[in-house]
Amino acid sequence: MRLFSDLHEEEYDRIFYKKPFHFSKNSQREILAYALGATLYMPATRPNIHQDLLSKKHAGLTSMVIDLEDAIGDEEVQVAETCLIEELNNLSEEMEKGLLNEDDLPLIFIRIRDIDQFIRLKNRIRKGMHLLTGIVIPKFSPEHGKLILEEIKQLNDRGHQLYALPILETKKVIEKETRLGELISIKTLVDQYEEYILNIRIGATDFCGLYGIRRNSDTTVYDIAVIRDCISDIINVFLRSDHPYVISGPVWEYFSSKERMLKPQLRQTPFRERFGQDGIDLRSKLIDKHMDGLIREILMDITNGLTGKTIIHPTHIRPVQALNTVTYEEYLDAKSIISQATGEVGVMKSAFQNKMNEIKPHYYWAQKVLLKSEIYGVLNEEYTYIDLLTNEINTSNPQPVIS
Numbered sequence: 001m002r003l004f005s006d007l008h009e010e011e012y013d014r015i016f017y018k019k020p021f022h023f024s025k026n027s028q029r030e031i032l033a034y035a036l037g038a039t040l041y042m043p044a045t046r047p048n049i050h051q052d053l054l055s056k057k058h059a060g061l062t063s064m065v066i067d068l069e070d071a072i073g074d075e076e077v078q079v080a081e082t083c084l085i086e087e088l089n090n091l092s093e094e095m096e097k098g099l100l101n102e103d104d105l106p107l108i109f110i111r112i113r114d115i116d117q118f119i120r121l122k123n124r125i126r127k128g129m130h131l132l133t134g135i136v137i138p139k140f141s142p143e144h145g146k147l148i149l150e151e152i153k154q155l156n157d158r159g160h161q162l163y164a165l166p167i168l169e170t171k172k173v174i175e176k177e178t179r180l181g182e183l184i185s186i187k188t189l190v191d192q193y194e195e196y197i198l199n200i201r202i203g204a205t206d207f208c209g210l211y212g213i214r215r216n217s218d219t220t221v222y223d224i225a226v227i228r229d230c231i232s233d234i235i236n237v238f239l240r241s242d243h244p245y246v247i248s249g250p251v252w253e254y255f256s257s258k259e260r261m262l263k264p265q266l267r268q269t270p271f272r273e274r275f276g277q278d279g280i281d282l283r284s285k286l287i288d289k290h291m292d293g294l295i296r297e298i299l300m301d302i303t304n305g306l307t308g309k310t311i312i313h314p315t316h317i318r319p320v321q322a323l324n325t326v327t328y329e330e331y332l333d334a335k336s337i338i339s340q341a342t343g344e345v346g347v348m349k350s351a352f353q354n355k356m357n358e359i360k361p362h363y364y365w366a367q368k369v370l371l372k373s374e375i376y377g378v379l380n381e382e383y384t385y386i387d388l389l390t391n392e393i394n395t396s397n398p399q400p401v402i403s
Contacts, residue, residue: 169203
């Protein structure tokens with residue numbers, strides 16, 4: 001697997017200065033933590049998941065979550081578990097027939113409800129456990145999270161390679177009077193199981209629900225004060241340079257067009273400068289699909305140090321991955337900072353002659369940029385994320401996988 005797998009090789013050559021590397025579920029944890037990219041959620045009751053993967057229905061998909069929690073009804077749990085097991089069995093059988101290679105599969109995760117369900121599934125799955133990359137743990141807390149992390153550790157001790165993805169979305173995390181203590185307790189716990197933690201995820205929808213808030217397609221989570229403050233504290237605790245985790249951006253809920261209330265959020269200038277009038281037409285198509293709000297939120301995710309994003313619609317795959325690519329200028333700055341970290345100089349002018357690069361303050365940033373460049377690639381100097389979106393927006397709009 002590699003990001004932008006739906007591109008032709010000549011398009012890779014044209015767009016990328018440094019192409020995205022190939023990876024699989026057996027790649028190093030540090031690589032996989034960044035490689036999730038746009039993580040597509042789908043309910044476990046969705047039929048023929050294995051056929052979708054076999055046919056590569058969702059272009060560019062590199063990670064997915066089969067959801068046994070909020071995406072299904074409480075009365076559907078037993079049916080959903082049976083469907084999940086059947087789909088894993090079907091995938092295993094397709095691989096045994098040689099119709100599917102494990103390295104061609106996206107990273108597959110299961111979102112469970114609780115420890116009891118996890119133990120039940122672990123005992124019921126006879127085939128397909130080896131296809132899983134990890135377990136998504138909703139409403140993560142120190143008390144219940146420890147039980148699940150211990151089960152994951154034991155599976156790894158028995159030869160499986162399985163990671164945990166805790167989701168921070170509980171009342172104790174969002175409510176100010178308990179937040180800091182809860183976040184520190186969670187951080188203390190996950191540090192004990194660090195080798196099994198792939199990344200930290202933020203459940204913004206659950207947070208909003210606790211306050212009766214639902215953002216519209218013109219509003220990002222960063223425009224909602226109570227959510228913005230909580231995300232800020234999560235970043236403060238989990239992204240520190242002395243013991244960092246990769247934090248993923250929260251889900252974007254919108255995928256259909258309807259009449260807009262607010263003016264579009266994409267500036268015309270970058271599109272006009274890149275493609276002239278064709279660029280303005282491209283911008284209009286993105287706005288018609290309500291992609292401008294998504295793009296703005298992804299840019300805010302990246303600005304705040306988050307990488308990748310939870311998604312519920314395949315049209316979100318390309319925007320998330322495109323905006324996370326590394327620019328040529330960023331790459332040169334990062335390489336320069338790392339190469340000069342010998343103690344001989346403390347600050348230097350950037351290769352583009354437009355900023356000062358300070359070795360010590362920018363060193364951690366440079367490390368992250370070089371690691372992202374392995375997964376997302378580095379764009380050629382004259383290219384931007386807009387070039388990666390041009391092929392995407394002219395395709396027909398697929399049906400949501402969450403329905």
